[in-house]
Amino acid sequence: MEAAKIVATLTAAVGDIGLAEDLAAEALVDALTQWPERGVPRNPGAWLTTVAKRKAVDHWRRRDTLDAKYAVLARDLETVTDQAWDPDRIDDDVLRLIFMAAHPSLPRESQIALTLRLVGGLTTEEIAAAFLVPKATVAQRITRAKKSLAGVPFEIPDRSDHPQRLSAVLSVIYLVFNEGYSASSGQRWIRDGLCSEALRLGRVLAALLPGEAEVAGLLALMEFQSSRLRARTEADGTPILLEDQDRGRWDRAAIGRGVEALRRASETLQRNGIGWGWYTLQAALAECHAVAPTAADTDWTRIVSLYDALRRLAPSPVVDLNRAVAIAMADPATGPAEALRLIDDIRGLDGSYLVPSVRGELLSRMGRPGDAAGEFDRAAALAENEAERKVLADKARRARAG
Template sequence: MTDIRRTVDAVWRIESARIVATLAKMTGDVGLAEDLAQEALVDALTQWPESGVPRNAGAWLTAVAKRKAIDHWRRQERLDARYRTLAHDLEEARDDEWQPIDDDVLRLVFTACHPVLSREAQVALTLRIVGGLTTEEIARMLLVPVATVQQRIVRAKKTLSAARVPFEAPDPNEWGARLGAVLGVVYLIFTEGYAATSGDRWIRTELAHEALRLGRVLAGLLPREPEVHGLVALMEFQSSRFAARVARDGTPVLLADQDRSRWDRSAISRGRAALERADAAGRGRGSYGLQAAIAECHAAAPSIDETDWDRIVLLYEALGRLAPSPIVELNRAVAVSMAAGPAEALRIVDGLASDGALRGSHLLPSVRGELLARLGRTEEARSELLTAAGLAANQRESAVLRAKAAAL
């Protein structure tokens, strides 16, 4: 049963966005679509241990969920022409004929980012139904309690239903109202793929690649929006390191230890081209453009020691003024430690610790432990690293932190 659950989880992570998008297109209700997909998952857990995993698991889940949609309409006495047509088509169709339409996923993102929802609700709902993330994973990403995420998702689905929000991409003149949220959730999905918050995998490439695909589609739709190109550039630069970020046994390889000859030079070239398109708009770099510029500094450096850390510090300072957050400040501290030494960086980190903004996150004690180790404060460093290991939900990351503590 454990193996089946892992298989179901893997299928959901890979196929969930397309399954929900297909169902939303069919039902016109995003909340109902996600509920139907979840019910199909329950059926898979019940049936697959006996029948085996279908050859096309995504098609199986979609077909089961469609039948549940028809049952839902039947219960509500909606036996109209649409129901009869869909039911007939479903009986006639074969599983291998299921072909998800990529644009439906983007339409799903725009629907989940409708202005009737708060920004917090938009982010939580999109991460859930497009990213396929659990509420626990979303809570860790957003640094909020799990119960808060659950409430946001439930309320968001009810709001979309009550407002009768159609499953469609908005008219171009309405995109501006949703673009910030759309870009935000696309990057959060990429971030979860780049460094998974939980589980036994360090990188979830399928999630990152889907986010990058969505970004490229958006860039084609909005060629004059610099932040869209900035986001694509950022994702291209970061995805260029995938092959070097994990050892053969799945162990994470940190930036300082990566074989840079394995970085994808084509992705780096695409990142530079996207950043040039963002700059060509002549409106200055936004938060994604600044992050892309930081990533470009790493991409251009032959080694960790030859990186232009002074420039990275300046870019983080600009980013902190434009889009302040404790994560940005923590990353700035890391850059300061490389440019000016660990003592100055430790003062920044201690300020974050006193503010409590990253309480419960493994990131702050992880960075603090590294800085203390460089300052020769070994016992304190070991304590911080063990604390970070205990807080890290990703098994691979936790093991790396424990190994660092043991090495001290």
């Protein structure tokens, strides 16, 4: 939970992002050895940071470089107390870490992979699932990125450099939130900690960059999505589909914050004469669901038009798939058949459970339960998340039962 802040604090102290991560890992090894015998300290984050900084001193001693860095670090150690460590305090250390990982010298894929690893705490496997690439590829990207950043100043870049780095930063926060909202693998469908961290970072970024519409748009999107977290699963973790959720459990305060953030984004765009971007459009889509009193009241016609805008802005097979679902929902009579035809033309999602899952839903709505069951079986076999796999298998059983 505190890994990102610890690594960020160490990076500020030692000036090397790779060394900072190694020191944090070594401190954790000490904790796993000592805490079972001595008990967990009152402030684990402060303990880990202090131990890691002492290991940095030892590292420099071994390299015979007791210079100004040693003196600065030694003074800093004297000031580290339990009261000085507050993991909930919003400061710039983690944000500096994000901007550092989004350095323009790194390829886009490496920027995002490195920040997901250091800030989001995702494993290499989870990052690979998010990118749909082999684990070895992600591991190479992270290793090369850390080597490339050796000696890069640990600081928030000048405001004139924000635009070229901001896109990568937003992508990182977006992917961290998505991994928490719908985990790509494992037993749990929702990882609340990742959602909370992404939302916290989004709020920090929005406060630092109030004039950036896409920052406000991403924040609005996350507020809308997080408002449903409590209603998305049963007590045992079983997922609950959007149309079946108890909307009385949705967080109305989060929805209100989302509406306000989207309003600010829209006003900024109008003031600057700029069209809606990737995150503001997605936030507008999420708002359609968030403000609808019931599933039946959802404005699916508007949702289709928003997906049309997304297709023009950034075409992708996932956008096409979601647009097809919206078409099916907008017209229950003929929409499912039209959506099925559209999905059959989508390319680029081979090996994903999403296509057979949606096909199963559409076939069920068209009164073809046998065909739907086969699609749900295929989707369950492709799903890597255990909770989603169980839901899809249950759909297949219910379809066979009529």
